[in-house]
Amino acid sequence: MTTADFAVISDRAIMFAGIIYALALLAHLLEWAGSLSRPAQAARVVVTTAVTTGAPAGGATALEPPPPAGEDQRALRVETAGRVGVALTAVAAALHLTGVVTRAFASDPVRVPWGNMYEFTIAGALGVSVIYLALLRRLRLRWMGLFVTAFEVVVLMAANLLLEQAAGPLVPALHSYWLAVHVGAAVLATGAFSVGALASTAYLLRGPLERRGGAVAEMLPSRDALDRLAYRVHAVGFPLWTFAALIAGPIWAEYAWGSYWNWDPKEVWAFITWVVYAAYLHARATAGWRGRTAAIIALVAFATLLFNFVGINFFFGATSQHSYAGG
Amino acid sequence: MTDTALDTSAGLESPRDGSPDVSREAPPPLGPRELVRWAWRQLTSMRTALLLLLLLALAAIPGSVVPQRDVDSLAVSRWRADHPTLTPVYERLGLFSVYDSAWFSAVYLLLMVSLVGCIVPRTAVYWRALRAAPPRAPKNLRRLPAYSTFWTDAEPDAVRAQARALLRGRHYRVARDDPDGQPDAVSAERGHLREAGNLLFHISVIVVLVGFAYGQLLGYKGGAIVMVGRGFSNTLSQYDDFNPGSLFDPDGLAPVSFDVKDFDVRFLRSGPQAGQPVDFAADLAYREDPASPERDYRLKVNEPLQLDGVSVFLVGHGYAPVMTVTDGDGNVTKGPVVFLPQDASFASFGVLKVPDGSPEQLGFEGMFYPTYASTGQDPYSAFPDALRPVVSLFGYYGDLGMDDGAPQSVYELDTSGLTRFERAPGNPVRFDLEPGETIALPDGKGSIRFDGYRRWVKLQVSDTPGKGLALSGMVLGLLGLMASLFVRRRRAWVRVTRQDDHTLVEVAGLDRSTAAEGLDDEVRRLAEALGAPALTDTTSSSRRATP
Numbered sequence: 072m073t074t075a076d077f078a079v080i081s082d083r084a085i086m087f088a089g090i091i092y093a094l095a096l097l098a099h100l101l102e103w104a105g106s107l108s109r110p111a112q113a114a115r116v117v118v119t120t121a122v123t124t125g126a127p128a129g130g131a132t133a134l135e136p137p138p139p140a141g142e143d144q145r146a147l148r149v150e151t152a153g154r155v156g157v158a159l160t161a162v163a164a165a166l167h168l169t170g171v172v173t174r175a176f177a178s179d180p181v182r183v184p185w186g187n188m189y190e191f192t193i194a195g196a197l198g199v200s201v202i203y204l205a206l207l208r209r210l211r212l213r214w215m216g217l218f219v220t221a222f223e224v225v226v227l228m229a230a231n232l233l234l235e236q237a238a239g240p241l242v243p244a245l246h247s248y249w250l251a252v253h254v255g256a257a258v259l260a261t262g263a264f265s266v267g268a269l270a271s272t273a274y275l276l277r278g279p280l281e282r283r284g285g286a287v288a289e290m291l292p293s294r295d296a297l298d299r300l301a302y303r304v305h306a307v308g309f310p311l312w313t314f315a316a317l318i319a320g321p322i323w324a325e326y327a328w329g330s331y332w333n334w335d336p337k338e339v340w341a342f343i344t345w346v347v348y349a350a351y352l353h354a355r356a357t358a359g360w361r362g363r364t365a366a367i368i369a370l371v372a373f374a375t376l377l378f379n380f381v382g383i384n385f386f387f388g389a390t391s392q393h394s395y396a397g398g
Numbered sequence: 399m400t401d402t403a404l405d406t407s408a409g410l411e412s413p414r415d416g417s418p419d420v421s422r423e424a425p426p427p428l429g430p431r432e433l434v435r436w437a438w439r440q441l442t443s444m445r446t447a448l449l450l451l452l453l454l455a456l457a458a459i460p461g462s463v464v465p466q467r468d469v470d471s472l473a474v475s476r477w478r479a480d481h482p483t484l485t486p487v488y489e490r491l492g493l494f495s496v497y498d499s500a501w502f503s504a505v506y507l508l509l510m511v512s513l514v515g516c517i518v519p520r521t522a523v524y525w526r527a528l529r530a531a532p533p534r535a536p537k538n539l540r541r542l543p544a545y546s547t548f549w550t551d552a553e554p555d556a557v558r559a560q561a562r563a564l565l566r567g568r569h570y571r572v573a574r575d576d577p578d579g580q581p582d583a584v585s586a587e588r589g590h591l592r593e594a595g596n597l598l599f600h601i602s603v604i605v606v607l608v609g610f611a612y613g614q615l616l617g618y619k620g621g622a623i624v625m626v627g628r629g630f631s632n633t634l635s636q637y638d639d640f641n642p643g644s645l646f647d648p649d650g651l652a653p654v655s656f657d658v659k660d661f662d663v664r665f666l667r668s669g670p671q672a673g674q675p676v677d678f679a680a681d682l683a684y685r686e687d688p689a690s691p692e693r694d695y696r697l698k699v700n701e702p703l704q705l706d707g708v709s710v711f712l713v714g715h716g717y718a719p720v721m722t723v724t725d726g727d728g729n730v731t732k733g734p735v736v737f738l739p740q741d742a743s744f745a746s747f748g749v750l751k752v753p754d755g756s757p758e759q760l761g762f763e764g765m766f767y768p769t770y771a772s773t774g775q776d777p778y779s780a781f782p783d784a785l786r787p788v789v790s791l792f793g794y795y796g797d798l799g800m801d802d803g804a805p806q807s808v809y810e811l812d813t814s815g816l817t818r819f820e821r822a823p824g825n826p827v828r829f830d831l832e833p834g835e836t837i838a839l840p841d842g843k844g845s846i847r848f849d850g851y852r853r854w855v856k857l858q859v860s861d862t863p864g865k866g867l868a869l870s871g872m873v874l875g876l877l878g879l880m881a882s883l884f885v886r887r888r889r890a891w892v893r894v895t896r897q898d899d900h901t902l903v904e905v906a907g908l909d910r911s912t913a914a915e916g917l918d919d920e921v922r923r924l925a926e927a928l929g930a931p932a933l934t935d936t937t938s939s940s941r942r943a944t945p
Contacts, residue, residue: 330619335469
């Protein structure tokens with residue numbers, strides 16, 4: 072097969088991955104819609120009985136009528152929709168992986184498939200799917216399916232429409248195995264931080280949703296579980312980012328540019344991201360900052376990461392020595 | 399600053415329910431008042447440190463938006479020219495040099511003080527904790543987050559001995575046998591590396607900063623454009639730009655010298671990325687000092703020449719058209735002129751000055767197109783390689799303004815004292831020359847000839863002492879960070895009591911790390927290893943075991 076064949080396979084695989092992620096998203100939407108209609112009904116029953124009998128809340132449960140006949144079937148439908156969503160996500164992730172791997176073979180000589188912004192986006196998004204699928208059972212991440220698939224659909228679409236770039240060899244500045252190490256670690260860290268940001272967002276939304284009494288809150292794990300999950304994922308992303316931005320990056324910069332730290336806009340923002348995530352880890356262990364404030368800091372850190380990727384590449388990249396990252 | 403950074407101790411240290419059982423555990427080394435004061439001080443300094451961290455992130459932003467003198471001095475002067483009113487304000491705020499401005503330094507120095515103020519007492523605390531025995535078992539183990547119990551017929555002493563061996567095998571530190579204090583229980587603790595990692599990480603931050611500052615103060619970085627075929631020796635006069643650290647001694651420049659013997663560049667000729675460079679490399683012949691033998695080195699972008707005390711990097715390349723100018727009196731000036739590439743197509747801008755020209759000085763400015771192409775009036779370069787090189791210049795005569803002694807950039811033509819060669823007012827003559835072509839200047843003012851082109855390379859020569867220190871600090875810091883994030887601090891207790899003819903074994907555990915999971919499993923496995931029947935979950939086990 073020629074490089075052009077691989078390029079076509081890669082593009083097709085990414086396209087189909089996007090379509091299947093969209094189907095998975097649909098399945099998860101059905102899952103949510105199905106389960107949202109049920110607890111809301113149950114809640115209403117409890118409230119009315121409690122009011123009419125004047126019994127304490129504990130007693131109200133006992134007065135609740137047995138679930139209607141269709142309830143089991145509905146629960147089954149919800150469960151099936153969720154499972155179908157996960158299965159489709161796995162298929163999409165496999166195609167996604169194929170797309171990333173074949174992209175490596177789409178240039179001569181073969182190279183790592185993260186040599187420009189399009190490829191970085193695709194690889195980082197793959198990281199999110201893989202982390203989600205790998206931790207699905209251990210950390211009970213089923214609730215995240217809706218958000219992960221929505222994220223994948225949006226990101227793959229944006230990559231395809233805005234960043235698409237034909238496969239080809241690298242500019243000489245990237246001829247180094249540090250590309251594999253430095254950018255590879257950054258891809259992984261970005262994937263972990265994206266999952267962390269999802270968990271932190273869910274954490275922040277959980278409270279208000281719960282107060283409004285919506286059934287949406289019950290679809291999410293408890294606030295404690297979300298906080299723990301966010302911390303664990305961030306705790307994996309942070310050392311990866313430390314390595315990518317503050318060890319591998321400077322070593323490569325020393326080889327390529329003659330100075331390991333140049334206050335290049337990309338470096339500055341990588342440093343800012345690092346500092347804000349460090350603040351998150353500290354905030355989580357500080358009374359008064361724990362919880363809400365810490366989660367907000369994590370999201371601010373994620374925003375700096377995104378700004379570094381989008382803002383610096385597109386708007387402030389003129390002076391950046393990382394300019395090839397955009398092109 | 400890191401009282402409980404990366405590590406919240408849950409349970410014992412901060413009893414939420416205030417139960418006497420729990421607070422009796424881990425007797426504080428200080429009285430309650432000092433303890434409160436100590437906790438308060440730690441808490442406030444941590445909060446301050448957090449604010450300082452966020453402030454540091456905020457303070458770093460302007461330097462990525464406003465051009466920085468140390469990064470790109472050309473961009474700074476361009477910016478100043480474009481914003482005459484803002485420039486004095488920015489100047490006062492140090493915005494052109496954020497990272498050594500007073501306010502940026504203030505933030506990170508305060509952070510460093512806070513860091514040291516945290517590391518020192520915490521190291522002492524850690525040192526004591528390291529030597530202290532694992533705390534005694536709480537009276538009521540059942541209150542701990544993970545608990546398991548079962549009956550056995552084994553002798554209590556045997557079970558305790560077995561528990562000790564088991565816990566040691568699982569990398570716990572086990573308290574010595576203590577017949578007076580707690581005759582019936584075994585205490586164990588693990589995960590001291592977590593705090594060690596935490597301390598190591600924070601110490602490393604300081605090491606990295608020291609290494610970085612050392613390099614900034616004592617190092618230097620200079621750039622030089624060297625024509626292919628010519629040489630360079632490491633003295634100040636040979637640099638086009640030179641950025642020394644504030645404590646750098648110019649006599650300390652390594653006495654290296656080299657010739658750029660050859661330069662290769664290849665561009666992609668076809669495909670979607672046509673015009674992108676495939677590879678470029680310069681062949682050097684260098685001497686570490688005048689006495690040492692000459693050696694060869696092939697310099698590439700990611701493959702610098704690294705010698706003792708100096709490194710040479712290939713950072714760019716470009717064209718130098720070789721021009722011959724004959725003035726009105728017949729004097730000939732000849733030589734390659736460096737043109738600076740303006741874009742990826744290597745359309746390059748340059749200036750040619752003939753200060754010795756008579757009767758009048760001559761000057762030219764314009765473009766070099768390696769692959770000349772033109773749509774209508776505007777020429778451009780269609781490809782970065784020199785496939786059809788053309789020089790396209792405007793000419794001037796008069797006073798170049800070089801005689802008053804003020805330094806002038808070789809890339810700029812001061813046209814204030816010059817007159818442009820024009821066919822008619824407002825219609826300048828453009829001299830488009832192919833290699834070997836000569837064009838006569840109007841009015842018998844001489845001629846200009848494009849002989850051909852040479853290439854030049856932009857080299858960066860620098861020395862950054864202390865980089866080994868910074869790197870080792872960073873690597874140690876990462877190891878410490880990982881230990882502080884992933885090592886689990888855990889305490890475990892096994893209490894064995896004889897009741898009637900049977901032995902009651904209780905196993906309990908406590909996690910002292912944030913977000914650690916699997917404590918229940920750990921306690922269940924310990925219980926099973928001590929002879930408990932296989933259980934499915936610890937809470938039900940406690941009910942089942944109640945006699």
